[in-house]
Amino acid sequence: MEEQKKGTAEQKKSCINCGAELTYKPGSTQIKCDYCSHEEVIDQKGQEFQELDLKPYLDEFGSQSHSEEILMLQCKNCGANQHIEETYKSLHCVYCTMPLIIEDAKKEDWILPGAVLPFQFDQRKSHQIFSKWVKGLWFAPNNLKKAALDPQYTKGLYLPYWTFDAQLYAQYRGERGDYYYVTVPYTTTENGKTVTRTRQEQRTRWTPASGDVSGFVDDTLIKASNQRRNPVPSKIANWNLDSLQPFNSSFLAGFVTEKYTIPLKEGHLESTKEAENIARSWARHDIGGDTQRVHKIKMTLNEETFKHILLPVYISSYQYSGKKYNFFINGQTGAISGKRPYSFWKIFFFILFILILLGIIGYIASKNN
Numbered sequence: 001m002e003e004q005k006k007g008t009a010e011q012k013k014s015c016i017n018c019g020a021e022l023t024y025k026p027g028s029t030q031i032k033c034d035y036c037s038h039e040e041v042i043d044q045k046g047q048e049f050q051e052l053d054l055k056p057y058l059d060e061f062g063s064q065s066h067s068e069e070i071l072m073l074q075c076k077n078c079g080a081n082q083h084i085e086e087t088y089k090s091l092h093c094v095y096c097t098m099p100l101i102i103e104d105a106k107k108e109d110w111i112l113p114g115a116v117l118p119f120q121f122d123q124r125k126s127h128q129i130f131s132k133w134v135k136g137l138w139f140a141p142n143n144l145k146k147a148a149l150d151p152q153y154t155k156g157l158y159l160p161y162w163t164f165d166a167q168l169y170a171q172y173r174g175e176r177g178d179y180y181y182v183t184v185p186y187t188t189t190e191n192g193k194t195v196t197r198t199r200q201e202q203r204t205r206w207t208p209a210s211g212d213v214s215g216f217v218d219d220t221l222i223k224a225s226n227q228r229r230n231p232v233p234s235k236i237a238n239w240n241l242d243s244l245q246p247f248n249s250s251f252l253a254g255f256v257t258e259k260y261t262i263p264l265k266e267g268h269l270e271s272t273k274e275a276e277n278i279a280r281s282w283a284r285h286d287i288g289g290d291t292q293r294v295h296k297i298k299m300t301l302n303e304e305t306f307k308h309i310l311l312p313v314y315i316s317s318y319q320y321s322g323k324k325y326n327f328f329i330n331g332q333t334g335a336i337s338g339k340r341p342y343s344f345w346k347i348f349f350f351i352l353f354i355l356i357l358l359g360i361i362g363y364i365a366s367k368n369n
């Protein structure tokens with residue numbers, strides 16, 4: 001084992017009573033032993049958010065101080081790259097449940113996370129959310145409730161994201177539009193006669209406008225996981241980043257961590273596009289008037305920093321009549337979304353019922369005529 005630095009992902013803690021590995025206790029700032037219920041407070045003293053200067057990381061990656069090697073397992077089926085602790089008894093891809101082979105594990109470089117949003121509830125609670133969701137589903141097969149939700153396929157996963165901060169300065173050229181109204185005559189027919197009336201119509205007076213805007217762009221969040229086969233539904237991908245904690249590997253203990261597959265460079269391009277949208281909206285606000293046109297914008301970003309952050313989701317799949325379905329739960333808010341089975345017969349009888357109802361209505365209507 002290499003020398004263990006504080007805040008590295010590979011750091012592990014064992015129970016002082018029984019030697020078992022301690023895992024993070026969701027919703028707390030503690031790690032706990034599953035066997036003897038010993039608990040320890042996660043020491044966050046002196047830990048800070050790691051905002052890193054962007055430039056050196058964009059120029060060349062590998063020699064930076066804030067990176068390390070981590071043991072990664074790539075899923076041959078769906079391509080997800082996940083850090084799985086060696087002590088896991090069963091190794092399955094969190095996304096597609098394919099078995100993973102520990103011998104395939106590779107040491108890879110990664111930029112250490114600067115912050116983590118710890119899980120707020122445990123796996124048991126995620127099962128309750130799942131059960132409640134199933135009960136509320138329309139046209140779900142009756143015996144779906146009994147469908148096997150295999151706990152070994154329910155995993156808490158930390159998803160990778162990039163966040164970017166920058167000092168934005170932009171010069172713009174455009175036009176300011178002010179509305180005014182004109183009285184326009186028009187002809188119409190009233191009581192068989194052609195008459196002339198007037199109405200008010202809106203017009204816009206355009207005047208050239210130019211100037212500059214500046215300000216701080218804070219925490220532009222960019223997805224760093226490129227899952228095409230099993231994308232995390234955007235419906236659940238909303239986290240409150242105020243609850244971010246300075247990175248500490250103790251928060252990852254007992255969970256799977258995905259390594260970013262969207263490189264920093266690509267993430268930065270995305271965030272630059274978002275910054276340009278922000279600059280445009282600032283320019284529009286600066287121009288004022290009723291409406292605006294922005295023809296040209298020249299933006300510069302200074303003092304750019306970034307963070308690699310980890311956000312929590314529970315991913316599971318369940319078997320139902322030989323097919324596999326996925327669902328996702330936001331590990332902070334409990335929002336749920338997923339694929340689900342439909343009952344053919346329930347839909348069949350519902351449509352039949354509607355058709356019969358329409359038939360009856362049609363019959364009554366034709367009798368009344």
Ligand SMILES: [Zn+2]
Pocket residue numbers: 015016017018019020033034035036037038
């Ligand atoms: Zn113990």
Ligand SMILES: [Zn+2]
Pocket residue numbers: 075076077078079080093094095096097098
């Ligand atoms: Zn997979």
